[in-house]
Amino acid sequence: MSTETLRIVWIYPDLLSTYGDRGNALILARRARQRGFPVEVLEVRSDQRLPTTADIYLIGGGEDGPQALGAQRLIADGGLHRAVAQGSVVFGVCAGYQLLGTSFFAKGTQYQGLELLDLSSDRGPSRAVGELAGDIDARLGLPPLTGFENHGGRTRLGPGVSPLARVTAGVGNDGATEGAWRGKLLGTYSHGPALARNPALADLLLGWATGAQRLPPLDDTWADRLRAERRTAVAAARA
Ligand code: GLN
Numbered sequence: 001m002s003t004e005t006l007r008i009v010w011i012y013p014d015l016l017s018t019y020g021d022r023g024n025a026l027i028l029a030r031r032a033r034q035r036g037f038p039v040e041v042l043e044v045r046s047d048q049r050l051p052t053t054a055d056i057y058l059i060g061g062g063e064d065g066p067q068a069l070g071a072q073r074l075i076a077d078g079g080l081h082r083a084v085a086q087g088s089v090v091f092g093v094c095a096g097y098q099l100l101g102t103s104f105f106a107k108g109t110q111y112q113g114l115e116l117l118d119l120s121s122d123r124g125p126s127r128a129v130g131e132l133a134g135d136i137d138a139r140l141g142l143p144p145l146t147g148f149e150n151h152g153g154r155t156r157l158g159p160g161v162s163p164l165a166r167v168t169a170g171v172g173n174d175g176a177t178e179g180a181w182r183g184k185l186l187g188t189y190s191h192g193p194a195l196a197r198n199p200a201l202a203d204l205l206l207g208w209a210t211g212a213q214r215l216p217p218l219d220d221t222w223a224d225r226l227r228a229e230r231r232t233a234v235a236a237a238r239a
Contacts, residue, residue, distance in 0.1 A: 024060070024196075
C-alpha cells in the first residue's frame with residue numbers, strides 16, 4: 001500500500017458499468033475494512049484524470065461503443081500505465097478485461113488496447129451469454145470461479161499471460177480457458193458481480209494490494225450459499 005489508507009479507484013463508471021460492477025468496489029472496500037484497513041473508494045469518470053497512486057484499479061464491463069471510448073481515453077490519459085509500473089493491482093471485467101490487451105473489436109472495428117496484458121480479442125461466432133464457471137489456476141490457491149457472462153468477443157492469450165481458469169461451464173476466452181493474469185493484473189469475463197460471487201478472488205486482490213500474506217477469514221455464509229446454489233444450478237442445467 002502506498003499510504004495508510006487502501007485506495008480503490010473505479011475507472012469510468014459512466015462508461016463501463018454493467019451487471020453490478022459497482023459491487024466489486026463495495027466488496028473490496030467492505031472486506032478490507034473488516035480486516036481493519038482504512039479504505040477510500042474513488043469513482044473516476046471518463047472526463048477526469050486518473051490518479052496514479054491508488055492501490056487497486058477496477059474496470060467494469062460495457063457495450064462496444066463505451067468500451068472503445070473508454071480505451072481511447074485511458075490510453076490518452078496514461079495514468080493506468082504509470083500506476084501499473086508502480087505496482088498497483090488492476091482487475092478488469094469483460095470489456096474492462098478486453099481493453100487491457102493489445103486489441104479488441106467493437107462495432108466491427110478493431111481498436112487498440114492498453115497493451116498491459118499479452119492478449120487480443122476478436123468477434124466470436126455468437127454471443128456467449130449465461131453461467132460461467134471454471135477451475136482457477138492452482139498457483140492462485142482459490143476455489144472454483146463462478147459468474148455470469150455476456151460478450152460477443154473471444155480472447156486469445158499470448159505467452160506473456162496465464163489463463164485465470166479452465167472452463168467447466170460457459171465460454172470465457174474461447175470455451176477452454178477463462179480470463180488471464182500476470183503479476184498483479186487480472187481479467188475475467190465473469191460478472192455477477194465477480195467479487196461478490198467469488199470472495200476468495202477479492203481477497204487475492206486485497207492480499208496483492210496490502211502485501212498481507214494471510215488475511216483473517218471472514219464470515220462468508222451468504223456468499224457460500226450463493227456459490228453453492230449457482231454451482232448446483234449449473235450442474236443441473238448440464239445434466
Ligand atoms: N463489448 C464486449 C463484447 O461484447 C464486452 C461486453 C461486456 O462487457 N459485457 O465482447
